[in-house]
Amino acid sequence: MKIYEDTDFFIETEESEIPWLKIFTQIEYKELSDLPREKRLRLFELYDIVEVEMINYFSPDKINMASFANMLPRVHIHVMARYKNDSYFPNPMWGEKQREAKLDLASFELFYERLQKRLEGFTS
Amino acid sequence: MKIYEDTDFFIETEESEIPWLKIFTQIEYKELSDLPREKRLRLFELYDIVEVEMINYFSPDKINMASFANMLPRVHIHVMARYKNDSYFPNPMWGEKQREAKLDLASFELFYERLQKRLEGFTS
Numbered sequence A, B: 001m002k003i004y005e006d007t008d009f010f011i012e013t014e015e016s017e018i019p020w021l022k023i024f025t026q027i028e029y030k031e032l033s034d035l036p037r038e039k040r041l042r043l044f045e046l047y048d049i050v051e052v053e054m055i056n057y058f059s060p061d062k063i064n065m066a067s068f069a070n071m072l073p074r075v076h077i078h079v080m081a082r083y084k085n086d087s088y089f090p091n092p093m094w095g096e097k098q099r100e101a102k103l104d105l106a107s108f109e110l111f112y113e114r115l116q117k118r119l120e121g122f123t124s
Helices: A035-056 A108-118 B036-059 B109-120
Strands: A001-003 A009-013 A020-025 A062-067 A076-082 B002-005 B008-015 B019-027 B062-067 B077-081
Touching: A009 A035, A009 B008, A020 A035, A020 B002, A020 B077, A035 A062, A035 A076, A035 A108, A035 B109, B002 B109, B008 B062, B019 B036, B019 B062, B036 B062, B036 B109
Parallel strands: none
Antiparallel strands: A001 A009, A009 A020, A020 A076, A062 A076, A062 B062, B002 B008, B008 B019, B019 B077, B062 B077
């Protein structure tokens, strides 16, 4: 589900038990270093806002960030809020499952709304 | 093995069949957003240099980047050169192994030397 969009970027949700967002560039690039410098810096500013909002709202035990795109070489950044009792911790979400977790987290919908408000001024 | 160090950052190698470096901050931070803004921007500049040098030297099929630090919450960035025929591709290096790879890559030692040269001007 797309929860944010501007001229340069958009943010999608990933279906998961944990809060998990993916930041894409509107124009497709293979690697992070293929982005023009200014856009790359803005991408990391956007990442920073998402991380901070996630921490403030969900109080995770750790934030995980990743950029792989091996199947389809279109660079995007994963932002994940991790908990010691989530199904994969301390492994990355791509690692071996550790348990059947039952997380009791605050509303994802309210978080998306809050993030959207926070990003109102970000549009380039 | 530590291959680079300045006032703010250092770079270590990860033992692997693929080129894999880890960028640490000298001061320990839990999350990327805990870094002061200027240092955060410089970290991503350092990341960019490492990525570009890795691409130019190793010609990987894809660069993978990740920041997890779930076991020990000390933020650092993984930079990995991935190949379609490496042991885990297209999975992340933390995912399920796909095959027993035999990669024939250029000298890691020469790459470290080249990267060190490239980073001579980076010291803050």
